Amino acid sequence: MTAITGVGAYAPRFRITADAFEDAWGQFQAAGVNEKAVAAADEDALTMAYEAGTRALEAAAVDPAEIDWLAFASTTPPLAEEDLTARLGAMLEVDETATRHVFAGSTRAGTRALWAGMDALASDATTGLVVAADAPQGDPDDGVDHAAGAGAAAFVLAAEGPAKIVDRSEYAVPYPGTRFRDSGANETQGLGVTQYDRTAFTETIGGAVSGLEAEPDVEAAAIQAPDGKLPYRAAGAAGVGTDEIQAAATVHDLGDLGAASVPVSLASALEDGYGSVLAVSQGSGAGADAFLIESDGDVPTNAALEGDDPLSYAEYLRQRGVVTTGPPSGGGAYVSVPSWRRSIPQRYNLEAGRCPECGALSFPPEGACSSCGALEEYESVQLSGEGSIEAVTTISQGGAPPEFAEQQARSGDYAAAIVALETDDGSEAASIAAMGTDADPDAFSVGDRIETTIRRIYTQEGVTRYGFKVRPAE
Numbered sequence: 001m002t003a004i005t006g007v008g009a010y011a012p013r014f015r016i017t018a019d020a021f022e023d024a025w026g027q028f029q030a031a032g033v034n035e036k037a038v039a040a041a042d043e044d045a046l047t048m049a050y051e052a053g054t055r056a057l058e059a060a061a062v063d064p065a066e067i068d069w070l071a072f073a074s075t076t077p078p079l080a081e082e083d084l085t086a087r088l089g090a091m092l093e094v095d096e097t098a099t100r101h102v103f104a105g106s107t108r109a110g111t112r113a114l115w116a117g118m119d120a121l122a123s124d125a126t127t128g129l130v131v132a133a134d135a136p137q138g139d140p141d142d143g144v145d146h147a148a149g150a151g152a153a154a155f156v157l158a159a160e161g162p163a164k165i166v167d168r169s170e171y172a173v174p175y176p177g178t179r180f181r182d183s184g185a186n187e188t189q190g191l192g193v194t195q196y197d198r199t200a201f202t203e204t205i206g207g208a209v210s211g212l213e214a215e216p217d218v219e220a221a222a223i224q225a226p227d228g229k230l231p232y233r234a235a236g237a238a239g240v241g242t243d244e245i246q247a248a249a250t251v252h253d254l255g256d257l258g259a260a261s262v263p264v265s266l267a268s269a270l271e272d273g274y275g276s277v278l279a280v281s282q283g284s285g286a287g288a289d290a291f292l293i294e295s296d297g298d299v300p301t302n303a304a305l306e307g308d309d310p311l312s313y314a315e316y317l318r319q320r321g322v323v324t325t326g327p328p329s330g331g332g333a334y335v336s337v338p339s340w341r342r343s344i345p346q347r348y349n350l351e352a353g354r355c356p357e358c359g360a361l362s363f364p365p366e367g368a369c370s371s372c373g374a375l376e377e378y379e380s381v382q383l384s385g386e387g388s389i390e391a392v393t394t395i396s397q398g399g400a401p402p403e404f405a406e407q408q409a410r411s412g413d414y415a416a417a418i419v420a421l422e423t424d425d426g427s428e429a430a431s432i433a434a435m436g437t438d439a440d441p442d443a444f445s446v447g448d449r450i451e452t453t454i455r456r457i458y459t460q461e462g463v464t465r466y467g468f469k470v471r472p473a474e
Contacts (some may be wrong), residue, residue, distance in 0.1 A: 002118040003161030006060020007301035009267040010051035011151040011254050014038040021146050024313035029143030032228015036149035036255025039135045040440050041319050041410035042455040045074040048152035049133035050091045050454050055302035056154035064093040069120045069128035071113035073103040075258045076135050091348050091454050110260035110281030117157050122375030128157035134258030138187050147227045149255025153263035163295040172287030173202035177423045179284035200286040206237030208288035220244055220274040222265035223249035224282040271301040337463055347467035352430045353378025361430040383421040385452040392417040394441040403458045415441040419470055438471035449473040
């Protein structure tokens with residue numbers, strides 16, 4: 001049997017309401033969605049996966065080095081071709097020898113990853129981490145985009161734990177055209193044949209649930225949510241009531257989370273202490289996965305799903321990059337990919353160096369010691385990711401270096417700070433230059449406590465560079 005020992009969930013801070021869409025378009029085509037989460041300009045599925053994965057590991061009190069099976073699921077990976085579990089594993093500090101898998105191409109991808117994690121634990125894996133993160137998009141005047149939100153969830157899996165996956169079933173039958181995205185396109189679309197779409201949705205969900213050994217008798221039901229009404233239309237097919245669907249629903253406040261829809265709803269249900277949960281995903285094509293989870297009501301969970309920063313429709317388009325120009329031609333600091341790769345221990349894991357002569361900390365750990373001038377090999381020291389602001393300024397429009405200009409056009413002004421990042425015991429700190437995120441520049445002041453996260457820095461030569469940024473401490 002497979003158990004969930006820790007849960008992490010994350011949604012971006014930005015929100016846009018149904019009213020904002022209706023003001024812009026004269027209508028809102030996502031029934032049952034009151035508002036949705038919007039990824040910031042420096043966020044994507046990979047950074048949201050890092051946020052959720054970090055929280056799951058903290059909740060489970062598991063050392064990342066113990067993870068021997070890692071899965072990442074998304075319909076919107078930032079790259080169509082690259083094994084992103086290599087970067088995600090490095091961000092989370094998972095051992096390089098861990099088995100890794102990427103799941104994509106369907107809104108079932110999150111539960112497909114969970115299914116594969118169960119199989120892995122039944123064979124040779126001992127501790128797994130499944131992460132689903134998504135931020136679907138559609139054409140601006142299409143119902144897919146009106147519903148499309150952003151979020152992520154992660155689950156630490158082991159043989160024993162407080163929430164057990166006691167049964168599972170899957171079902172698939174061809175329904176082409178219900179929801180699809182062409183190769184090379186960013187926007188998801190569908191034929192819009194309402195009855196056809198509903199039939200595909202309810203038949204596949206009903207087929208998956210009917211394959212379970214027992215008829216569901218649950219307290220909460222996490223059902224795939226392309227909008228805020230379709231899950232309830234499938235209540236009869238899933239063998240549950242609308243109250244059970246409402247208990248786990250996140251679509252009304254976060255929107256359609258694609259491959260993360262069911263994982264985030266499942267995370268929410270476990271956080272709320274429900275003892276029995278039915279989780280049913282559905283993907284176009286069409287197919288569905290069904291899981292029965294029994295919990296003792298006390299699953300360690302670390303979730304950050306609240307949003308407190310409303311966007312106008314124009315700001316929404318700007319964060320997505322729809323109304324901004326591309327990067328400036330020429331200029332900017334050039335950093336080759338090999339050089340950037342050598343700095344990954346610092347940019348992902350905050351690896352500093354201690355001078356063997358005087359004991360001073362240096363970041364990055366290279367060159368002569370800034371305290372004593374010694375040219376000795378540094379001793380590796382990992383910083384905690386927490387600290388305080390020593391100096392801060394605001395980089396306004398036109399003031400950013402050219403490599404950051406495109407992101408600034410989307411996100412607006414940002415804070416640039418000198419921060420003192422501390423060691424784990426808080427007894428020492430290294431002074432580091434960092435960009436601010438997750439808050440307006442005026443939210444950063446000298447002396448304030450901060451924490452680090454990983455976000456997009458900039459893209460050069462077609463390769464996105466990820467690294468740490470700082471935000472106000474929770």
